[in-house]
Every structure is written in C-alpha cells, then in structure tokens.
Amino acid sequence: AQTVTQSQPEMSVQEAETVTLSCTYDTSESDYYLFWYKQPPSRQMILVIRQEAYKQQNATENRFSVNFQKAAKSFSLKISDSQLGDAAMYFCAYMFGNEKLTFGTGTRLTIIP
Amino acid sequence: DTGVSQNPRHKITKRGQNVTFRCDPISEHNRLYWYRQTLGQGPEFLTYFQNEAQLEKSRLLSDRFSAERPKGSFSTLEIQRTEQGDSAMYLCASSFGTGTYNEQFFGPGTRLTVL
Numbered sequence: 001a002q003t004v005t006q007s008q009p010e011m012s013v014q015e016a017e018t019v020t021l022s023c024t025y026d027t028s029e030s031d032y033y034l035f036w037y038k039q040p041p042s043r044q045m046i047l048v049i050r051q052e053a054y055k056q057q058n059a060t061e062n063r064f065s066v067n068f069q070k071a072a073k074s075f076s077l078k079i080s081d082s083q084l085g086d087a088a089m090y091f092c093a094y095m096f097g098n099e100k101l102t103f104g105t106g107t108r109l110t111i112i113p
Numbered sequence: 114d115t116g117v118s119q120n121p122r123h124k125i126t127k128r129g130q131n132v133t134f135r136c137d138p139i140s141e142h143n144r145l146y147w148y149r150q151t152l153g154q155g156p157e158f159l160t161y162f163q164n165e166a167q168l169e170k171s172r173l174l175s176d177r178f179s180a181e182r183p184k185g186s187f188s189t190l191e192i193q194r195t196e197q198g199d200s201a202m203y204l205c206a207s208s209f210g211t212g213t214y215n216e217q218f219f220g221p222g223t224r225l226t227v228l
Binding site: 006 | 117
C-alpha cells in the first residue's frame with residue numbers, strides 16, 4: 001500500500017523568507033503523481049503544485065517549487081518570499097492511476113510578520 | 114460560484130442517529146470522491162464514483178456507511194447508527210475526464226460531531 005509521510009507537524013518562517021516542507025512516500029509504482037495541497041483555516045483544500053513522476057524536471061508555480069528525488073522517494077515543497085496568506089496546513093499527496101489521493105498527515109505553516 | 118458545494122456545513126447529532134450529507138460537484142464533472150479528515154490528520158479516501166457507478170470503496174467504509182450518486186450528478190453519504198468515532202470532516206471532491214490525470218477540486222466539507 002502507498003504511504004505518505006510528513007515528519008514536520010509544524011513549521012514557522014519569517015515573512016519574506018524561504019521555507020521548505022518535507023515529504024517522503026512509499027510506492028512500488030514507477031509512474032504516478034505527487035501533489036502539495038494547501039488547506040487554510042476553515043477554508044477548502046486547494047492544489048498548490050503537481051509533479052509527474054516520469055518528469056525529471058522539478059515543477060514550479062510562481063513562489064512555489066518542489067525538489068523531487070524519485071530514487072529517494074522524497075518530495076519537498078519550497079516556498080520563497082513567504083507571505084502572510086501562505087499560512088495554512090500543507091498536505092503532501094500521492095496518486096496512482098488517476099484515482100484516489102493518499103495524503104500525509106500535514107504540516108502546519110505559520111508565517112511570522 | 115460554480116465550485117463544489119457541500120451541505121450541511123456542520124452537523125451535530127446524538128450517537129445512534131442517522132445522518133446524510135450532500136455533495137454537488139462542479140457541473141459536468143464525471144468523477145466524485147468522498148474523503149474523511151479527522152483532527153490532526155490528512156484526508157483519507159472513502160469512495161469514488163464515475164458518473165453513477167461506485168468504482169471503489171475503502172475498508173474504512175463500514176456497513177453503516179452508504180454513498181450514492183443517482184443520475185451521475187449530486188452524491189449523498191449516509192451514516193447509520195452514528196458513533197463518536199464518526200466525528201470528522203467529510204470532504205467531497207470532483208474531477209472531469211478519464212485521462213491520465215484530472216485535478217480534483219474540493220468542497221468546503223461537512224463537519225460532523227457525534228455526541
């Protein structure tokens with residue numbers, strides 16, 4: 001069974017600084033998708049960034065980028081120039097075969113003004 | 114707004130009662146997913162539909178849980194004889210297409226509290 005592990009329950013960063021959230025996963029598949037989702041307090045989950053496992057190039061979306069290490073089964077999220085609106089729970093997730101998402105336990109990110 | 118909607122947003126019930134939640138997906142989205150999120154945890158998959166067909170059910174979905182998606186539009190999730198362990202946020206998501214990847218869009222969730 002696929003598992004996703006986020007070992008940092010909480011992280012904090014000064015506004016305008018850079019922070020990296022960690023995620024590891026376990027799978028026997030070679031072609032899959034990895035995601036970072038953001039869940040602001042009392043608001044719905046939104047997709048931050050997506051990575052296809054067959055692509056070696058790391059995905060980027062504006063201030064958000066990932067470091068995808070397929071052999072190590074590691075998938076970290078880097079947030080540059082942190083903003084107050086980035087404060088949220090961040091979930092790493094895995095998907096195989098365009099079906100269900102398997103989520104990690106989340107990292108609560110606090111932005112310090 | 115044409116996003117995923119869920120009703121009710123909050124439900125408080127007594128142990129042993131039945132509850133039903135509704136999810137309205139984004140129009141024309143053919144896939145609909147239910148997840149459950151307990152406090153301090155990530156969402157866990159419960160079940161999903163492609164059109165009106167229920168394609169997969171998690172082992173988390175005990176016999177007290179049933180989900181339907183009549184006519185491939187909205188979906189309902191019913192929990193019979195609720196238990197305190199059923200207290201959680203129930204999330205619905207929808208996606209369009211049958212290709213290699215289709216983004217899932219989440220609703221705001223229904224928070225269930227079982228007293």
